[in-house]
Amino acid sequence: MANIAAKRVKREIKEVVKGGEGSLKLEVVSNSWTDLLGEITGPPDTPYEGGIFKLEIKIPETYPFTPPKVRFITKIWHPNVSSVTGAICLDILKDQWAAALTLRTVMLSIQALLAAAEPNDPQDAVVAKQYIENQQMFTLTARHWTNIYAEGPSGVWEFNQKVQLLLEMGVDEHKARVALSTYNWDVEDATEQLFS
Amino acid sequence: MGFEIKRFQGDVDEELICPICSGVLEDPLQAPTCEHAFCRGCITQWISRQPKCPVDRQAVTASQLIPVPRILRNLLSRLCTSCDNAPHGCSAVLKLDSLASHLVECEFNPKRPMPCETGCGLVIPKDELAEHNCVRELRALITSQQEKLTDYQQELAEQRLIINEHKRELALLKDFMRAMRVTNPTMRALADQMEREEVVRWANSLSRAKVTRWGGMISTPDDVLQVMMIKRSLSESGCPPHIIDDLMENCHERRWPPGLSSLETRQNNRRLYDKYVCKRVPGKQAVLVLHCDNTHVDEHMMIEPGLVMIFAHGIE
Numbered sequence A: 001m002a003n004i005a006a007k008r009v010k011r012e013i014k015e016v017v018k019g020g021e022g023s024l025k026l027e028v029v030s031n032s033w034t035d036l037l038g039e040i041t042g043p044p045d046t047p048y049e050g051g052i053f054k055l056e057i058k059i060p061e062t063y064p065f066t067p068p069k070v071r072f073i074t075k076i077w078h079p080n081v082s083s084v085t086g087a088i089c090l091d092i093l094k095d096q097w098a099a100a101l102t103l104r105t106v107m108l109s110i111q112a113l114l115a116a117a118e119p120n121d122p123q124d125a126v127v128a129k130q131y132i133e134n135q136q137m138f139t140l141t142a143r144h145w146t147n148i149y150a151e152g153p154s155g156v157w158e159f160n161q162k163v164q165l166l167l168e169m170g171v172d173e174h175k176a177r178v179a180l181s182t183y184n185w186d187v188e189d190a191t192e193q194l195f196s
Numbered sequence B: 001m002g003f004e005i006k007r008f009q010g011d012v013d014e015e016l017i018c019p020i021c022s023g024v025l026e027d028p029l030q031a032p033t034c035e036h037a038f039c040r041g042c043i044t045q046w047i048s049r050q051p052k053c054p055v056d057r058q059a060v061t062a063s064q065l066i067p068v069p070r071i072l073r074n075l076l077s078r079l080c081t082s083c084d085n086a087p088h089g090c091s092a093v094l095k096l097d098s099l100a101s102h103l104v105e106c107e108f109n110p111k112r113p114m115p116c117e118t119g120c121g122l123v124i125p126k127d128e129l130a131e132h133n134c135v136r137e138l139r140a141l142i143t144s145q146q147e148k149l150t151d152y153q154q155e156l157a158e159q160r161l162i163i164n165e166h167k168r169e170l171a172l173l174k175d176f177m178r179a180m181r182v183t184n185p186t187m188r189a190l191a192d193q194m195e196r197e198e199v200v201r202w203a204n205s206l207s208r209a210k211v212t213r214w215g216g217m218i219s220t221p222d223d224v225l226q227v228m229m230i231k232r233s234l235s236e237s238g239c240p241p242h243i244i245d246d247l248m249e250n251c252h253e254r255r256w257p258p259g260l261s262s263l264e265t266r267q268n269n270r271r272l273y274d275k276y277v278c279k280r281v282p283g284k285q286a287v288l289v290l291h292c293d294n295t296h297v298d299e300h301m302m303i304e305p306g307l308v309m310i311f312a313h314g315i316e
Helices: A002-019 A103-115 A125-133 A135-149 A157-168 A173-182 A187-195 B040-049 B070-078 B096-105 B134-183 B185-205 B223-236 B241-249 B263-268 B270-275
Strands: A024-029 A032-041 A052-058 A069-072 B028-030 B037-039 B080-082 B093-095 B113-115 B123-125 B286-290 B306-311
Touching: A002 A024, A002 A032, A002 A103, A024 A103, A032 A103, A052 A103, A125 A135, A125 A173, A135 A157, A135 A173, A157 A173, A157 A187, A173 A187, B028 B040, B028 B070, B037 B040, B070 B096, B080 B096, B093 B096, B134 B185, B185 B241, B185 B286, B223 B241, B223 B286, B223 B306, B241 B306, B263 B270
Parallel strands: none
Antiparallel strands: A024 A032, A032 A052, A052 A069, B028 B037, B080 B093, B113 B123, B286 B306
């Protein structure tokens, strides 16, 4: 079985390279076909545009009869991705997996998910709530995260200021950003949550 | 699982690739409606997990899978591939449909069974021939056989012990039954039934005999020589002891029923002989005509518990 998996992975890495989509990258980690590192770029006209997102891809022994395990390594603000663990809520990675899908199609699906979030089937309830209630705030926050964690273009200057403010109060930078993002960048609310 | 694509000469059309294993289709099957084709091994394994087409997720069960069209099979069989044993030196290039027959005979198969020619005669995989040492192999063989022999001997001894115990127990039970039978009439009926069944069981265990020459019948056998030998053979074949003496008495015309008791009546009734269901007395030119096998025969031709007929020849 492992044999099929290894054969498929080899072929699929080639497929990604030959596929010619500059937006995808796939390579093995430490010469083992079970651990791969994927990279997708944020789709244009989304808050993720210009960002480069790293994916951890683990191939099970039973691949392609069972789906690969994929999560974001790069932190991302998205209703269907956990802002804590990077876990992705995507049907084809679960019960809708089909053996003919490949790592290339999986990465393209994840890219498509970035362009079309499903806030009604959330992985991260906080992000989804913001997405539904205050879409503009969500977009700014997601762009800010893309700038900070995914080498995206610079975002709202004011957000950096607010993080800096909390940083000076001795709060961990990432924690500060999470708290501010959660409370729609209201410094008071974020501070209260951090110090309660 | 399909064939490694690198083994094929030239480009292989994408249509001939299994979407599951990404190799060239091996023994392919297709889904009935969407007609997507897969290796038999790959698709069966997938369907056992999820009963739907791996490409478009249409519902499909294992029993609905059908062979791919002839044109696809032909295209596959025309592909040229290297032999499985290419890494071991086989340079053959084969059409895919002749690969299987080639593999059977391919002399580069590292596992091909070869007889050792230096004396021991053992048949061993080719790749082990170089390392092969007759004395060591034979010695290992002897050791393993010795172990088996010891095991068997031990088992035999154990079985013997068990059989003896069973025999003793059986004898005890029979004594017990005899005693009960004397004191209790229903017991007697039960015991009679058991004895009858024992006879039927024994009768069923014997093979059918065919008498080709009824003229070879010996109506007045020699008591000592013939009768004793027949008796021993019956006893060894498992004849129930309560009828063996009666049976042996019934091998002489003086005890035979009216229809057989003299040369004259025998000649008159000769045509009835073929009705007899005869059983072989193992290893002897003699047959048993048991009452329980011959309830269809006229009464004047039969007696309880049955007849023993000894012949000079003509038993098959």
